[in-house]
Amino acid sequence: MTLVLRTSLVDMYAKCGAVEEALVVFREALGSKTDVFIWNAMIGGLATHGLVTESLELYKEMCVLKVRPDEITYLCLLCACAHGGLVKEAWCFFDSLGKDGMTAKCEHYACMMDVLARAGHLTEAYRFLCEMPMEPTASMLGALLSGCINHGRLDLAEIVGKKLIDLEPFHDGRYVGLSNVYALKKRWDEAKAMREAMDTRGVKKLPGFSVVEIFGALHRFIAHDKAHPESDQIYTILDFVLWQMKLGRDCEEQEQLLCDINVGIGNGDDSSALQMNDFSL
Incomplete structure (x- = not known):
């Protein structure tokens, strides 16, 4: 070989x-x-x-x-x-x-930005961003924005969010991201303004979707979507899976209850015996 x-x-x-x-x-x-x-x-x-x-x-x-x-x-x-x-x-x-x-190269700077943002070194990350010998890419700014939100630096998140909109003014996710930042800061007017800015500029929010490959064919699914030709069968199976999950959870709760009752009986707890009788009924 x-x-x-x-x-x-x-x-x-x-x-x-x-x-x-x-x-x-x-x-x-x-x-x-x-x-x-x-x-x-x-x-x-x-x-x-x-x-x-x-x-x-x-x-x-x-x-x-x-x-x-x-x-x-x-x-x-x-x-x-x-x-x-x-x-x-x-x-x-x-x-x-x-x-x-x-x-x-650009990829190394993007990776370094990801390292700093994930670790919460956000001031250092922003300084690194400003000192780069190239213009920051959307992926760099996006990594920094995620780090700011995850670590509670919403003041910096607002600055980065605005830079992302300037960089990609027709990307729906950039407006949604900054709107979410304003919402976290309870600045509802600014959050609403971001949604209105999307309408003014003609930016449409595309719904998220999943793609599953079955026997070489791609099947696309959107939340609450019933456009798929086999959607009735698919939702039937999903309901069955959810029922099984609920059944499994109920069984675990019953087993835990029986375990608690047995422990109580072993310790001479009369109320546990009464619970056992009620449970049996």
Whole structure:
């Protein structure tokens, strides 16, 4: 099996969530000459699935074997740091790009922004945004906006939300995002104004939907939508599944009640015996 094929297999297994299988193929490849691409595929696969420690350990192993990292390697490592909240390590990797003679690209800046925003380093993230040698992208601003909302920095969220609207004035989600920020601050007039601004500019909010692939055919579903030709059967099955979930929850509650009663009887609690009689009836 060629190295290119092994790399493709590692990438495929990792993207499908079969991390163990990816590792088996990767380890088999180490018996012969490897390149940075197969290491990137494995490090990135581990990082994507939140296996942060394993991803960073693999990078250390890569350095020991003197495989030279490239821009993609550092992108994978920054992704791992974002999942693990490793701000210090992320800065180290970001700085290593320049030390290794590489230039950080837009994707590296976006990943670094994600690291800082997720970890709640929001002032640092905003300063990083303003000092970038390029204009911020919507994904960078979106990551910062999410971080601001999650960590309660609504003052900064408002600034970032306005920048997003300026950047993408016809994107419905940008207006909704800023409207939600105003709602969290209980500034209802501004929240309403955002919805009105959408109407004024002719921006329509597209409903969210899910797509399921069955036997090679894609089926699209929207909440409360009955346009699908088999919607009656689908909703029947959904009702059945919900009934089973409720039945399972009721059974668990009954088992817990019986357990509590038995414990009470064992402790000489007469009221537990009466409850047992009522429950039996």
